[in-house]
Amino acid sequence: MSDVTPSFDASAASTAYRSALSVIAEVEPRVADAIGAELADQRASLKLIASENYASPAVLLTMGNWLSDKYAEGTVGHRFYAGCQNVDTVEALAAEHARELFGAPYAYVQPHSGIDANLVAFWAVLAQRVESPALERAGVRHVNDLTDEDWATLRHALGDQRMLGMSLDAGGHLTHGFRPNISGKMFAQSSYGTDPGTGLLDYDLVAARAREFRPLILMAGYSAYPRKVDFATMREIADEVGATLIVDMSHFAGLVAGKVFSGDFDPVPHAHVVTSTSHKSLRGPRGGFVLAQPEYADAVDRGCPMVLGGPLPHVMAAKAVAFAEARRPLFATYAQAVVDNAVSLADGLSRRGARLVTGGTDNHIVLLDVSGYGLTGRQAESALLDAGIVTNRNAIPADPNGAWYTSGVRLGTPALTTRGFGAAEFDRTAELIVDVLSNTTPTATRDGSPSKAKYVVDGGLAEKTRAAASELVAAHPLYPGLEL
Secondary structure (H helix, E strand, C coil): CCEEEECHHHHHHHHHHHHHHHHHHHHCCCHHHHHHHHHHHHHHCCCCCCCCCCCCCHHHHCCCCHHHHHHHHCEEECCCCCCCCHHHHHHHHHHHHHHHCCCCEECCCCCHHHHHHHHHHHHHHHHCCCCCCCHHHHHHHHHCEEEEEEHHHHHHHHHCEEEEECCCCCCCCCCCCCCCHHHHHCCCEEEEECCCCCCCHHHHHHHHHHHCCCCEEEEEECCCCCCCCCCCCHHHHHHCCCCEEECCCCCCCHHCCCCCCCCCHCCCCCEEEEECCCCCCHHCCCEEEEEECCHHHHHHHHHHHHHCCCHHHHHHHHHHHHHHHHCCCCHHHHHHHHHHHHHHHHHHHHHHCCEEEHHHHCCCEEEEEEEHHHHCCHHHHHHHHCCCCEEEEEECCHHHHHHHHHCCCECCCHHHCCCCCHHCCCCHHHHHHHHHHEEEEEECCCCCCCCEEEEEECCCCHHHHHHHHHHHHHEEECCCCCCC
């Protein structure tokens, strides 16, 4: 694909996909057509969505096989179904690669998604950490000892359990204790934000909030914070108030795997439990996994049946392949390029007058405040899409437009870095973005006030920008040589 992505045999991959689509088309040709159209769309798009990437043909092909037909509740060697020896093999390999890749003592690769990974972690911590006189009287000391009565006591105690996480407008995630999500119904939640002037985390303020709120779980990690987090300091804060530190590294797992984030900025040595997705910057299949310190291993291992149903063996196999790819030296080169390219994109935007939350980036995310253009995030996202640039709107700190219309647009570099984009291409991308936003105007509502959704782009600019975006992606083909 490029000099920062795994190579593949284009002829063999072409044969495999053509054969697969032919078989599918015999049953439902419209599905086969949609799959082919998706490849065409992805090849043509200037994709800057921070949570998306391109998995290798090896990873993608691993998901389409007979492992999908097997039930395998339980854990390796301890299944509730017979005939799981091959599932045991792929799950053990995925866990082994995850442990080695991240330097973790324990890995659990069954979660189907990031929220599943978080739920496994939350229930594991609750099972290990909830202080209840009834449990103490029962002499319960281990999650495996919990009876139905103990679990009833635990459920009753949930209303008293607290989670402290990053606020949504500061870049946190919905699954970190917010009311619309199940995590917000499990825990009493409070948030820490960022410095109003800089947009950066103020660890003294986080510590003060933790002392006041006394959470059971201190949640770290983000989906729209364009900076590194000092996890050593977060662990100190957690230890001071007796909290368990959970880090959701779904967005930046690839930067941890590629050793771009190390020392205090690597969550694995500092957190009690780390959760993640296996796609995004890690470039694997859609799914989740959990890393944990030994004292939480048994509780996490009970993710099925505690939270999960049957694992997806074909996806666990694809995780094993993706983790194996990420253990190669090439992945470290890729991870560094993701960050270097984000800096190039941020610099290109700033030089052209754009306002960036925190003033820049040191990860894969650039958060653009579009209010200076007189636009909402929804208008900016739509105008950019009209021009062939795929982004997503996102709230910014103290956002006056809320979480739906927003005042920001989130940009990410993992996908285009996979295609081989470098500093020059990202600078050109910045130029296109600023040109579109500078020439987009909100339309008026019936009462004459500016609309938060409707807009108009200056005549011909969207078409011109689409052509320029097409030139950029054409120079860096996706899955070169793969023909359907």
